[in-house]
Amino acid sequence: MPRQVPRIEIPHTDIWTVLFEREDKPFPDSQVIYQCPTTGRNYTYASLKRTTELFGTGLRSHWKWQKGDVLALFAQNCIDTPAVTWGCHWAGGVVSPANPAYTARELGHHLRDSGARALFTQKNLLGTALKAASEAGMPRERIVLIGDDRDRGVRHVTEILGERLEGSRTKLDPGSDLAFLVYSSGTTGLPKGVMLTHLNVVSNLFMVNSSEGALLQWNKDKILSVLPYYHIYGLQCLVHLPAYAGLTTIVMSSFDLKNFCAIIQDNHITYTYVAPPIILHLAKSPIISNYDLSSLRMITSGAAPLAKDLIHAVKNRLGTEVKQAYGLSETSPVTHIQKAWNHGMGSNGPALPNQVVKFMSPDGQEVPTGKEGELWIKGPNVFLGYLNNIEATKACKTEDGFFKTGDIGYEDEDGNMYITDRVKELIKYKGFQVAPAELEGILASHELVNDVAVIGIQDHSQATEVPLAFVAPKEGVERSEANGKLIVDWLAERVAGHKRLRGGVRWIDEVPKSASGKIPRRILKDLLAKEGGVVKAKL
Incomplete structure (x- = not known):
């Protein structure tokens, strides 16, 4: 049976009402919510x-x-x-x-x-x-x-x-009127518009606050906003949550390690939300030793899985606790958060309230606790659908309201969730989604390329996946590092930074295809693993 999680009361109203017409606001109107660290300007x-x-x-x-x-x-x-x-x-x-x-x-x-x-x-x-x-x-x-x-x-x-x-x-109408159109990369091309209603976002705000609200106090804590606001993770946890909870948040325009550390030191930051590459910096970068980060008591990491050794490294080095969370654009986004850093370490913690969570086998059967399956989620935070894309909506939402996440994982006996793999082909670079098919469509037009397949490979030095292209060159094209770099640089001029071929180019005689014409990317990953993960023409 699907795991039933606790329930909380969620108001059936819009975002503005929840934030600005509440009767239970514990903090004064004069409380600073957002502040620029360079100019001092604030709201x-x-x-x-x-x-x-x-x-x-x-x-x-x-x-x-x-x-x-x-x-x-x-x-x-x-x-x-x-x-x-x-x-x-x-x-x-x-x-x-x-x-x-x-x-x-x-x-x-x-x-x-x-x-x-x-x-x-x-x-x-x-x-x-x-x-x-x-x-x-x-x-x-x-x-x-x-x-x-x-x-x-x-x-x-x-x-x-x-x-x-x-x-x-x-x-x-909170349940049908849209609050946000956030864009999530699909496996077949350009990003799709994820339709989030006011009730979706309000529901998730209350769900997140049911966990984080117990850890954060408006008159004691300060948050550092470093995750991008355009991303649903930053939008919910660093835009909505501070305004609801009355938390002062110092707003970084974009990530820079030295500025990140200086702001924590100078503003006595106590809490922040990040992605794994920042945890890697905190664990290993020598720059960290130049700053006093002792005020930073806790971090929540999301957007991609985090290795246990990095959690321990940060705790040992800084005394800062690191816990993990999980979510997707389609779930507004947070579905799971660890309650404490050392409870279910390596997991994303238990499901937040008001959701039904189950893990399904490829043949559509629910699997028992402890066994891997595709994560399906149902709750008031699950999106309305994809804009102008009925087929994509039907493909990922069941008639009874479950969203098929495309992620493979399992729950332990305590309800902690572990993500182990993905059904979807999306590459996650530092939490940003990269659709292989989009890059393949662009690369196929390059004069040196006859056929191409893009996969994600793990770059342990950055604690993230990076895109790599298997290129079958046109006849007569030299399979050189210089030509590989030409392709890498050419693509970099045509796509956003997170979509660049940081894994480089790997030459191949022929891109494998299934009988239906699909690229079996697992075969390419296995091929790379057998060769020791050697990548040519790195960026």
């Missing part, structure tokens, strides 16, 4: 609420914003992101975050697929934003800057704010 709870209202008013007056209109957000982490997000929600809109590492081609797809009416970005990303918007048919006057830098050619978010609050907040 208190009161100024955050007021800005969301004025921004929502401004969207209506400038562009006649309607319920369901999509606002695309193409930016690095910024303290303006929460106000823009919830101001859009106040006006009934949907927010669609985009990876700031996107090329114009990738961002253009995002804008077209989401149907975005406006694009909010930053000055350092403006060139890409303008090109993508032009290709997507979005007028220049719909591009707006956030952050401290301005450009005379486009408007700044402060010019969109209404002078005073006008009208009332748009009424929403």
Whole structure:
């Protein structure tokens, strides 16, 4: 039988109401929620609420914003992101975050697929934003800057704010109206829009808070925001949770190890959410020894599995506890969190409340405790479906509401979950999803390439998977390291940074195919393992 986990009460309401109309708020309106470590500029709870209202008013007056209109957000982490997000929600809109590492081609797809009416970005990303918007048919006057830098050619978010609050907040149906369109890589090509309702996000916020709320106190803890806000992991744990729990979060625009350490030291950070590569730095980098990180008592790591030896290394070196979590864009995202770092070590902990979790065999039968199977999850946090993609939605959601995660794992007797493999072909580079088929489609157009297959290989020096391409060259092409590097560099100019061929190019006579034309990637991984994992033309 599926494991039934504890239940908590979840309000049937929208995100803005949960955050700004609650009667049980334990912290004062003057509490600082988001702060920039370089300028000192911040949002208190009161100024955050007021800005969301004025921004929502401004969207209506400038562009006649309607319920369901999509606002695309193409930016690095910024303290303006929460106000823009919830101001859009106040006006009934949907927010669609985009990876700031996107090329114009990738961002253009995002804008077209989401149907975005406006694009909010930053000055350092403006060139890409303008090109993508032009290709997507979005007028220049719909591009707006956030952050401290301005450009005379486009408007700044402060010019969109209404002078005073006008009208009332748009009424929403939490269970059917979308709050976010986040994009998740599919195995067959370009990213798909994951439709998350207000109830999905509110449910997961309460589920996460049921665990993390017992560990964090608004008047004692400070969080460091380093995970990207465009990613659902950062969006939930570092945007929504601090505003609900009243936690001050210091916002890094992007990860830099020295800045990361300096901010922890100077601001007495006590808690942060990260991906495994940062844990690797904390365990092994000599830079760490130059800083006092003694305030950092706990870390939650997610987005990819974490080795036990790294957990012990960080605890021994810094005294900091590291626990793990699991989630997906389609589950809003967090489904499992360890309760304590040394309970179920190596696992993702038990399932959060209000979910039904089961592990299924390839023939559709539930497997017993301790046996591996595909993880299926049902709960109020499970997404509505993929935008404009009924077939993909049907393929991963059962008629009775279970989401087939594509991850293989098992539970122990205490309910702790261990992920051991993936059914899906996605590569996870530092928590970011990379679709092999997308890279193959681009690489196939290269003049040196006759056929190609992309797989993920583990790079232990970075504690992550990296993409590697098996290339069958065109006749007469020399199988040299120089030609391999040409292919690697050529692709790097056409895709976001996390999609680059950091595993390099491996020459092959012929890419294996099944009778149906599919690439059996396991065969290629086994081939590489037999050869000792030797990779040629590394980036």
